[in-house]
Amino acid sequence: MSDKVKTITEVVQSIPDGSHVALGGFAIARNSIVFAHEIIRQRKKNLTLSQGVMGLETDLLVGAGLVSKLIVGGGSLDRFGPVRCINRAREDRSLVSIDSSSLSLAFGYLAGALGISFISIKSLLASEMMSRLEDNAPDYLRRGTCPFTGEEFVFLRALNPDVSVVHVQVADRNGNGWINGPRWENEEQAKAGKRLIVVTEELVPTEFIQRSPERTVIPGHRVEAVVHQPFGGHPTGVFGCYDYDSEHLKVYTDHHKTPEGMSRYLDTYVYGTRDHWDYLEKIGGARRLNDIKAEAVYGY
């Protein structure tokens, strides 16, 4: 099996401006912050991002001004508040937002992963999201009827992102990945991607994967590259590895309230750091990371 381990710098260099990137985080859980930060450092532009429920990684990328389109089901930072950079961009119409629902995104990715061109769903009907998308995004959904029963459905076009990025707890050098805890739409999202990048907290020998292969959600043959970055999701939580960092999330939410504050945040924690290790030093280093390390029984 081939060795696919690469640095985050190499991986991000291979992503052209204007790409559609699918992100695997959910609110403040298992976001690939190492990926988002490097996209910002390399100033990749004009991105389309898709995701079931947006969180910190997406707010960072929109706050850095790199996103022109969102295809999403919703988003928040849980009790840490709304995704303010994203909501500001929607309010001043500096990006296009194709808003539907969590299940609509999962179905769109599923169709993409299965290689079928559309999928029918019974969500969205009679909603304002439906009427807006019918008017503004006919390439995303249409109304249609079942050829067998005549029942009315929404037909969602398959989603095939240029690049899917999934942050996992455990992977080997070939990309066989385990996701511990719930996994929202990660599996179908990852498999819908034209390219798939796995970012892993732990890099293990294949022998370890072979002992419990039923845990492999992301099979290596679908994976283009593996990036190994412990604490790569900080300050979001990664189940079984570490808790979300409420202190740093508060630093973030103090800053993202205004464009000026967000700009200061990015200068300090992203542009002002060489790489993720440097960032981890800046947020408190080994002592802080030890504070948020997961407890063995609870996983947080």
Add this chain to the structure above:
Amino acid sequence: MSSGSTEARAADITSEPVTASEIMVTAASKEVNDGEVAVVGIGLPQVACVLARRTHAPGLSLLLEIGVANMEPVDTPVGLADSRIFYRGTCWSGFLDTLGMSLHRGIVDVGFIGALEVDRFGNVNTTLTKDPDGRVRYFNGSAGGNDVASLAKRVVVIVRHGKRKLPAAVAHLTSPGFVNGHSRQELSLRGGGPRRVITDMAVLGFDNPSRTASIVSIHPGIQVEQLLDNTGFPLHVPDPLPVTPGPTKEELRLLREEIDPGRVYLR
């Protein structure tokens, strides 16, 4: 701790006045039956369903959209994606399992959703608000809310009462109820639509020919005028006007001592 001191503490803990949140969750707990399947979010719906499981519905199955079944958190989560809420689940999966092969498949009996606004037809807005000067402010959007509202057999909306929270028409229709008074069949929706709106003043229902919100019961201590003044659409007042049953002593003890001892949700 000896059983004697537990009883003493229990007596003490249930003697404090009942809060509006406690009446809300007790009313919400009555909306699920033993053996049913419910989709919940965190906060009051989760507390209500845990109360139901501890009282009349021990066989209630709970699903979270992220892919968790029957969680038994011991620490208070800050959100749906907080690992605290995964604890002691009996299944960890994803959207396709919970929202797809359960909810979309049609086997979810009750779905609980929150709202920025809910209108007289039970339509829910979780997307944006419009200020009187026309300024739009965006919020969290649908996430699983539209899926639950479209597909669950019964939908229960939990919201704090207020004129702007219960307007005649929502500023953005994120999740459909009985849109313009239409039946769910006319709207091509499979789910049964809104069953209850539970607020901190009253329980509202839709079981009438016009499919508009009407008073099911008013909470103890709330005046009719106060309820009408705080609602953005006319409400028919039944005569006699039922009063929402408050929690029993045992329900209060469970809520205060075991389910939310930190009073995170039941302030």
